[in-house]
Amino acid sequence: MTSAYDALMRYTRETEALKQVFGRLGWDQETVMPPGAAPQRADEMAAMEGVLHARKTDPRVAEWLAAATPATDVEAAQLRQLEREHRRATRVPADLAAAIARTTSLAQGIWADARARDDFAGFAPTLAEVLNLRRQEAAALADGGDLYDALLDDYEPGATGEELAAMFETLRPRLVALRERLLENGNSTPRLAGHFDEAAQLRLAEECARVFGYDFDHGRMDKAVHPFSSGSGLDSRITTRTDPKDPLNCLYSTIHEVGHSTYEQNVSRDYLLTPIGMGASMGVHESQSRIYENQLGRSRGFTGWLHGRFSEVFGDFGLQDAESFHAALNAVHPGYIRTEADEVHYNLHVLLRFDLERALVRGDLEVTDLDAAWNERFAADFGVAVDRPSNGVLQDVHWSVGLFGYFPTYTLGNVYAGCLFEALTAAVPDWEQSLAQGDAGPSTAWLRENLQHHGAVRPPRETIEAATGAPISVEPLLAYLEGKFA
Structure with missing residues (x-):
């Protein structure tokens, strides 16, 4: 029976x-x-x-x-x-x-x-x-x-707006202080120069995806206006975008989406097509995309390897040594676009959206006033006036498809990534030496075994705490950012 x-x-x-x-x-x-x-x-x-x-x-x-x-x-x-x-x-x-x-x-x-x-x-x-x-x-x-x-609760089961608001208010002052300290220095930032063939960008993006463990036998890469990943298990797909003047957008969008997609690919096959056969939450998901993109992908080790590949693929692109390339990849500047933001400004973008969408849902802000509210908040947080809606309120697809409640998971994912990176560096002390050889295997293996393999067996917070052996805190993320940039 x-x-x-x-x-x-x-x-x-x-x-x-x-x-x-x-x-x-x-x-x-x-x-x-x-x-x-x-x-x-x-x-x-x-x-x-x-x-x-x-x-x-x-x-x-x-x-x-x-x-x-x-x-x-x-x-x-x-x-x-x-x-x-x-x-x-x-x-x-x-x-x-x-x-x-x-x-x-x-x-x-x-x-x-x-x-x-x-x-x-x-x-x-x-x-x-x-x-x-x-x-x-x-x-x-x-x-x-x-x-x-x-x-x-649809995206981060068990979380509440009040809880996240309190967490974000702990982050905000130190992020703002770090941002102001860096911008006051007024150091010139090295930049890439030239025209970058879009087909060559996609080939190098595919190579980076493979470095970080993406399985093309169970996935594919396509172009989209707004990069995203889709699917799970045996069919987990990624998208990216290209710009002939900015190849870094293509490469780091790809690495970001690979973090999402390899999470899905690495969940135990025993859970295939079941409720736990996917990521534990969007916050946990974002922890994977952000740690791939930033702590690993913008590390000195990986950018040193990538500098060599850039030179081979694109020739002279204005940055002759690996150190200036690393500096360009980690430049801090108050840009308009969230997906292109540096690690210091990124969470300020998210906190802006979190506060605005919370006000919209609660009825404290009307849609007709959203553009003006966005521009006013952006000027206050970034010190720059928004020049047009595509650089402001219209830049993200999320609200158009009804994803209210999704944005805070980006910053929550960064907090989770900070906790995971602290544990990873203790467990895999030679992670950066491997990345300097174009080998992300030791780092991604630790993430696969300690987090990704388990899918949604545990609730989100328990998933992170089981992987790290420590309670969730904003301190590891802040220590990483202040240590790296200050």
Whole structure:
């Protein structure tokens, strides 16, 4: 006789397989879908969301969950994830879930067009519609509680806005002080010069992806307006972008997404197509992309190796020695774009978005006032006036696709990465010597064995604490930044 747990898991594997198909529709939309297909794709996404919602809320799921008894810690983790997903799905009406899927699918294209035209006013009505739908969803999920927390829980289970705000307020003063100290020095920053063939950029980006352990037998790399990763298990894909004047954007976007995607590739195959067969949370996910991109990818060891490859691929690019190349890769300047920000300014970008989106969800800020609020906050935090919406409120895709509650996981991921890097350097003291040879294996192996392999067996914070053997703190990140830059 089949047990309740076995019946539930067999049903769940089919649901998880359909989620992967749904995700592939999103990947296709951002990479190769013809622009004229957007209205039809919106209906396809809504239909798929309807199917998934029906499966998640099927009455049998509740019956199986009530009857299932876990025999192992892994089974208990599967049930924990399934109970959480079922609880959230049953609180959201099916027609609302479908409306969110349809509207956000269309909104993505509207955002891209508005961004290209620097037209926030043209995008504002669509954003207001997306926000309204997500606030309705938050109200259904919150059950009288905080709306923002209800959305945040989708990306970082167990976290609250108040908790994160307190953590971020600990970070902010020291980040601002470090930023001001560095900018007051007024040192000139070495810069790359020349025209960088975009096909050559992509070849070198692929080489870097392989250095950091990306498995192209179970993934692929494509171009997108906003780099992202998609999928899990045996099919985990990455995207990047190219600029003939800025090859570093391509390479470091690639390394960042490789951090996300190798996490998914390295989760135990025993968990394939199950609720724990993926990253523990977006904060934990971001810890992998940020530690790959920054602590490892911008280290003196790796940039020394990359300088040699740059010279071989591009010839003379204006920086003759590895030290000036390392300095260029770690330059501190108050730029507009979050994804291109240095490590000192990056979290200030995120904190700006966190405060603004929290105000939007709570009803303390109207969408029509968002552009002005963004510009005012940016001038205060960065000392620079925003020159156009594509460098300001329109630069990120997240709000157009309804990802309210997602932004704080970027800084939380940096905090997690600081904790992990402290533990990694103690466990693998020769990590940088290996990177200087173009070998990230010792570093990525430690991350794979201590964190990635376990997927979502543990809740997010427990995942980090189990890997590091220490409680989560902002101090390792601040010590790393102040030690590196000050």
